[in-house]
Amino acid sequence: MDDFLKGTNLYLVGMMGAGKSTLGKILAHDLGYRFADTDAVIEQAAGQPISAIFAQDGESAFRALETQVLGQLASYTRMAIATGGGIVIERKNWSYLQHGVVVWLDVSVDLLYDRLKGDQARPLLQAPDPKQVLQTLLNQRRSLYAQADVTISVTEPQAPEAIAAQVIDRIRAILRPPHSTAE
Structure with a gap:
């Protein structure tokens, strides 16, 4: 494949369950890039699952780790990086994301819910109405996700x-490059 990205990193953003990790691996393969998943890197560095980090240290400690990991990954080139669903919340993270091409996987709440039903590993979904949690999180984050360079809508x-x-x-x-209108 030609190097049309010229080594620029590709960042996948979107809600949990949007398919960022699955898609990131495919895109990395197709582009001849390396793949990284910020959540997996955090779990490896912390030596524990994200649910344990949330339980022991809280969401703010997790978000700080997430920013640190993103900063480290952003220093590389030729990477397809799947980010955590809430990475867009921290303004500092955008300083890293904007050095690459950001792709928002905009997946409908119904599809997200179908994919995530019964997933015990997602701390934010351990609630009486996980579908409502997904809708609330999407509503809170939509304007941030919309800052992506590319939006791919997935409704089915x-x-x-x-x-x-x-x-x-x-x-x-x-x-x-834009087509020249000069003759």
Whole structure:
């Protein structure tokens, strides 16, 4: 594949369950990039699952770790990086994200809920009405996610490979130089 991104990192943002990790691996393969998942890096560095970090130290401690990990990953090039759903909340994180191409996987709440039902590993979903939690989080974050360079809307199940192809097509479209109207 040609290097149309010229080594620029690709950051996937969106709600938990949007498919950022699955898609990130496919995009990394297709682009000849390396893949990283901020949540997995945090768990590896902390030596415990995110749910334990939330339980022991709280969300703010987790968010601080998340910013630290993002800063470290952002120093590399040729990376496809799946971020945690709330990474867009911290303003400092945008200083890292904006050095790459940011792709928002905008997945409907119904589809997110179908994917995440019964997932005990998501601390924010351990609530009486997890679907309402998803809707509330999306409402809080939507304007932040919308700052992405590319938005891919997913309202029904699609093959991850098909979504990856859409992402690459959309990125190519925004990176293409405008056509000259001069004759």
